Amino acid sequence: MGDETVMTEMRRVAGLPGGSPLSVTFYDGHRAEGALTSARIIQRHGTWREACAAAGVESNRASRSSYRRAWSEEDLVDWVRRYLIEEEQPSYGRFGAWLREQEGAPSANTVRNALGGWSAALEAAAQR
Numbered sequence: 001m002g003d004e005t006v007m008t009e010m011r012r013v014a015g016l017p018g019g020s021p022l023s024v025t026f027y028d029g030h031r032a033e034g035a036l037t038s039a040r041i042i043q044r045h046g047t048w049r050e051a052c053a054a055a056g057v058e059s060n061r062a063s064r065s066s067y068r069r070a071w072s073e074e075d076l077v078d079w080v081r082r083y084l085i086e087e088e089q090p091s092y093g094r095f096g097a098w099l100r101e102q103e104g105a106p107s108a109n110t111v112r113n114a115l116g117g118w119s120a121a122l123e124a125a126a127q128r
Contacts, residue, residue: 024038043113079127080095
C-alpha cells in the first residue's frame with residue numbers, strides 16, 4: 001500500500017466523528033478492511049505523531065513513540081521452521097492459517113515483514 005493511500009485513509013478516519021485528534025486506537029477501530037494497521041504505519045514513519053503530520057491530521061499523544069518488535073528474528077524463523085516440518089507443500093496462505101491455530105504465535109504479516117518477505121523467511125529457515 002502506497003504512502004498516499006495510507007495518508008488518504010488516515011485523513012478519512014480523522015474526519016469521522018471522534019476522529020480528531022487521531023489516536024492509534026480510533027484509527028485501528030475505524031480503518032478500512034485491508035488498510036495498514038497503526039503499528040505498520042508507525043514502522044514506516046517512526047512515530048504516530050510523524051505519520052499524522054505527514055497526513056496533515058492532528059494527532060493525540062502516541063501510545064508508543066516507536067514500534068518495538070515483540071519477536072526476535074530467531075523466534076520468527078523458528079515459527080517458519082516448525083511450520084515447514086508439518087507442511088509438505090508450504091504456502092504463505094497456509095502458513096497464516098497454521099499460525100492462527102497456534103497458541104501465542106505471531107501473525108504471518110509479522111513474519112513476512114520482519115524477515116523481508118515469504119521467500120526470505122523460507123530461505124532463513126532452511127539455513128538454520
